[in-house]
Amino acid sequence: MIRILVVDDQQLVRMGLRMLFEQAPDIEIQGEADNGAEAVRLAERLTPDVVLMDLRMPGMDGITATRRILAARPATRVVALTTFDDDDHLYPVLAAGACGFLVKDTPPAELLAAVRRAAGGEAPFSPDILNRLVAQALHARSSSDSPTDLPVPAITPREREVLGLLGVGLSNKEIADRLHLGVTTVKTHVASLMAKTGRDNRIRLAVLAVLTGITPD
Structure with missing residues (x-):
């Protein structure tokens, strides 16, 4: 059984994810959090296998929460949930230790598969997010005088x-x-x-x- 923690400040998003995962026989939602600080507390208490982490939240954001969760429990797999305009958070949460990136409108079957891949040690990511990461890397290279x-x-x-x-x-x-x-x-x-x-x-x-x-x- 894959134990997951859902973190998002929008109740409607959390409800939708719960409805989806409750239909999967191999996935169990251990808890929900609407902010980063609560996510850190629940991750320590519940020890989930996978954390689905929103990035933009009031108070402690998803990047800081990811860093703190992984500092305490490095084996936890954190998958970032992003929106189409969240490019500024992609590299920081990758540096914080997130193992994957998914856009919030990922089709249900792909989201389920992504959670299973994350639990299995892989790095699920939406193709458009890879393109955005590459664009950021290319910009960084073009702005740097040092060789890559x-x-x-x-x-x-x-x-x-x-x-x-x-x-x-x-x-x-x-x-x-x-x-x-x-x-x-x-x-x-x-x-x-x-x-x-x-x-x-x-x-x-x-x-x-x-x-x-x-x-x-």
């Missing part, structure tokens, strides 16, 4: 294939099926890519893939 470190030549041909598929948002299972590999082997390649490139999660790897033009064959 992209150690892609150090990776193997197979790792390059995996990186390209990460860049279009495929899960470990989807990558394994595409490349005719075992899921464990894919996980090993992803871990190796993180170590070689200095990117500490799948979203940063996906951004790297897009920035360097590495795409699936």
Whole structure:
């Protein structure tokens, strides 16, 4: 059973998420919070597997709450819930340790799948959010006088294939099926890519893939 904590300052959003997750036999809502401070308290008491975290909330925002939850319980998986105009919060919450990003109008089936992927150690994200992260990275590069470190030549041909598929948002299972590999082997390649490139999660790897033009064959 996947235990989740829903954090959003809008009651209607929380109600909609509860109705959705109550229909899933493998997901249990342990609690709800309408602000970051309450999210931190509930996460400590309930120890959820996954936290769905709104970013814009009165008082303590979702970024600070994410950082504090993960400082106390690093194994917790925090998935940020964003809106179409929330670009300013994307990189800060990624730096705070969020493992994934979803827009609030994500279709129900995709949201359920994303929670399962997050609980399984992956990094679910909406494709348009990846595009926005890439746009921010490109802007940062163009505004900087220092060279950008992209150690892609150090990776193997197979790792390059995996990186390209990460860049279009495929899960470990989807990558394994595409490349005719075992899921464990894919996980090993992803871990190796993180170590070689200095990117500490799948979203940063996906951004790297897009920035360097590495795409699936």
